[in-house]
Amino acid sequence: MSWVTAGLLLAGGLIIALGLGLPVAFAFGVLNLIAAWLLFGSVDALSFLVQSAYSSVANIYLSAIPFFILMGTIFVRAGLSTVVLDAIGKVMHGVRASGSYVAVFSGIVLGALMGASVASTSVLGKTLTPELLKRGYPKSLAVGPVIGSGTLANLIPPSLGAVLIGSLAGISISDLLLAGIGPAIVLSCLILIYIFWRSRAYPELESEGVGLSVAGRLRALLKLTPVLLPIFCVTGVIYLDIATPTEASATGALATFIVAYLYRPMSWRTILGIATDALELSAMLLFIVVSSKAYSQILAITGIASGFSEFLRSVAPSVYVAILIVLAIALLLGCFMDQTSVIFVAVPLMAGVMNKMNIDPIWFGIMFSIVVGTGGISPPFGLNLFALKGVVPPDISMKDIYKLCLPFCAFELATVGITMAFPAVAKFLLN
Amino acid sequence: MTRSREDGGTFESLMSRFSDGVGVVGAIILVLMLLLIALSVVLRYAFNAPITWADQVATYGLVYMTFVGAPRVLARRGHVSVDILEASLNPHRQKLLRVFVDVIGMLYCIAFCYLALLEIKRVITRGAEFSDAFTVPQWIVYWVIPFGAAMLALQFLANLLIDLRRLRNPESTSDVQFGGWA
Numbered sequence: 001m002s003w004v005t006a007g008l009l010l011a012g013g014l015i016i017a018l019g020l021g022l023p024v025a026f027a028f029g030v031l032n033l034i035a036a037w038l039l040f041g042s043v044d045a046l047s048f049l050v051q052s053a054y055s056s057v058a059n060i061y062l063s064a065i066p067f068f069i070l071m072g073t074i075f076v077r078a079g080l081s082t083v084v085l086d087a088i089g090k091v092m093h094g095v096r097a098s099g100s101y102v103a104v105f106s107g108i109v110l111g112a113l114m115g116a117s118v119a120s121t122s123v124l125g126k127t128l129t130p131e132l133l134k135r136g137y138p139k140s141l142a143v144g145p146v147i148g149s150g151t152l153a154n155l156i157p158p159s160l161g162a163v164l165i166g167s168l169a170g171i172s173i174s175d176l177l178l179a180g181i182g183p184a185i186v187l188s189c190l191i192l193i194y195i196f197w198r199s200r201a202y203p204e205l206e207s208e209g210v211g212l213s214v215a216g217r218l219r220a221l222l223k224l225t226p227v228l229l230p231i232f233c234v235t236g237v238i239y240l241d242i243a244t245p246t247e248a249s250a251t252g253a254l255a256t257f258i259v260a261y262l263y264r265p266m267s268w269r270t271i272l273g274i275a276t277d278a279l280e281l282s283a284m285l286l287f288i289v290v291s292s293k294a295y296s297q298i299l300a301i302t303g304i305a306s307g308f309s310e311f312l313r314s315v316a317p318s319v320y321v322a323i324l325i326v327l328a329i330a331l332l333l334g335c336f337m338d339q340t341s342v343i344f345v346a347v348p349l350m351a352g353v354m355n356k357m358n359i360d361p362i363w364f365g366i367m368f369s370i371v372v373g374t375g376g377i378s379p380p381f382g383l384n385l386f387a388l389k390g391v392v393p394p395d396i397s398m399k400d401i402y403k404l405c406l407p408f409c410a411f412e413l414a415t416v417g418i419t420m421a422f423p424a425v426a427k428f429l430l431n
Numbered sequence: 432m433t434r435s436r437e438d439g440g441t442f443e444s445l446m447s448r449f450s451d452g453v454g455v456v457g458a459i460i461l462v463l464m465l466l467l468i469a470l471s472v473v474l475r476y477a478f479n480a481p482i483t484w485a486d487q488v489a490t491y492g493l494v495y496m497t498f499v500g501a502p503r504v505l506a507r508r509g510h511v512s513v514d515i516l517e518a519s520l521n522p523h524r525q526k527l528l529r530v531f532v533d534v535i536g537m538l539y540c541i542a543f544c545y546l547a548l549l550e551i552k553r554v555i556t557r558g559a560e561f562s563d564a565f566t567v568p569q570w571i572v573y574w575v576i577p578f579g580a581a582m583l584a585l586q587f588l589a590n591l592l593i594d595l596r597r598l599r600n601p602e603s604t605s606d607v608q609f610g611g612w613a
Contacts, residue, residue: 047546054494278458336513
């Protein structure tokens with residue numbers, strides 16, 4: 001059987017298994033089981049599925065996933081997100097369309113404390129959007145910036161996507177985490193420019209009252225100091241190269257807990273609630289990862305992985321075209337699947353092309369990560385969009401959200417383009 | 432994640448409670464892993480005395496956490512799925528599809544549990560060991576895989592019974608939901 005036939009069969013099986021609504025983790029498992037049976041045809045040979053299930057998750061680097069999730073859960077459940085939004089709101093007070101700028105700057109701070117853009121988007125959408133609509137902001141300035149700023153959490157460490165991509169593709173997770181910062185700055189600037197340009201049509205948003213004094217703004221800024229500790233424990237520690245990403249995630253989560261506890265003491269009950277919430281999300285993600293090794297082994301045995309990268313090398317006139325094809329596949333998958341599944345399906349293809357064509361893994365990895373994140377805000381099935389719909393006032397329809405997200409999808413792709421043209425954007429923080 | 436056990440019989444509610452409880456064990460493992468790694472970092476910097484076995488234990492903790500946590504997620508129907516087809520169906524067909532998915536999931540988990548038990552039998556007879564910072568018989572880590580798979584199979588059965596009851600009751604709604612990186 002040629003790799004093309006095998007690939008089409010596997011893709012077809014995947015579409016059927018996922019299309020039926022089988023949970024992703026089980027869909028991959030069923031597919032592995034059937035593929036392995038067809039390949040080997042004996043129960044004895046199937047034991048490799050169990051070994052690879054074990055070795056897929058028995059990876060110390062993956063511990064960063066539950067720890068980062070725990071960090072975000074503590075942060076939100078302890079009410080620290082409101083502290084951040086309040087402080088930034090005070091600093092920006094009096095600026096035209098200040099609320100929209102608050103979305104961006106809060107998105108940056110939340111992104112430095114949480115690893116998933118869905119979480120950051122819901123926090124911003126829940127606290128900020130209703131308030132802005134009440135203050136008379138148009139939808140494009142009350143909802144749009146939230147969609148865009150939420151995705152910054154995908155890029156700013158901690159980032160679950162970077163940990164998953166890094167561990168599945170064998171790329172340095174520390175480098176991949178740090179490489180997200182440059183593109184995050186680019187994306188933030190694009191969103192800020194958009195807000196500036198959009199808000200010129202709404203001069204009435206200027207008269208939001210008198211701005212605070214400089215001293216008052218500085219005092220508000222000081223309120224943010226407690227959250228600097230967990231941010232340092234993650235990003236700072238990884239940048240200074242004093243600990244592994246796993247260790248940084250553990251100390252970051254512990255630091256967040258200490259800050260949250262000092263801010264508002266918690267009962268044992270609350271702590272257990274936070275831990276079980278984090279466990280559910282972690283187990284869900286890691287249970288998808290359980291099938292990952294067997295899946296990539298099947299891609300290797302059937303020759304799909306090497307056939308695909310060989311094929312790309314022969315048709316693509318340059319490295320850039322090959323990269324663009326892989327990114328386009330990830331983007332397309334992202335329109336229909338959740339981010340973990342996209343990473344799962346597309347990383348073996350990405351890694352194959354990357355190794356065969358000698359592409360810088362960090363550069364390629366971070367562009368891949370941005371594209372995967374774009375899937376979260378692209379219609380029709382971006383999870384962030386549905387999460388946002390769930391928390392904003394009911395007069396914002398799904399149709400509104402589909403329309404409002406489009407400029408931000410474009411900004412994400414522009415960020416990919418800028419990173420592609422200037423690899424230094426991703427790599428300036430790396431040694 | 433939506434809780435959906437308002438219409439459970441005895442087995443269903445017992446199973447969901449069991450999955451929930453085992454999940455709490457997973458949460459405790461998660462917290463202990465965190466403390467262990469953080470403590471190891473502190474000891475390394477403060478006293479230049481890292482806990483050499485910390486990574487190995489945390490790795491096993493991760494495996495345990497995943498397999499004891501998954502049934503709890505299933506009990507709460509929190510495993511992320513792609514619901515493009517489901518969302519386009521009428522409520523009756525949605526419920527029918529749910530039943531079908533429960534059956535497939537259950538059969539898969541039974542098969543996986545069987546394979547895992549075979550594997551455990553093999554590592555026990557061979558006396559296979561993991562050795563890193565310390566040496567440990569492989570079955571001590573592996574047993575959680577068939578345990579988790581068996582619990583998942585039973586939880587799929589519980590979900591199946593609930594979905595069958597919903598299928599027969601035209602009044603009940605099928606709660607389409609989106610899971611994901613919340």
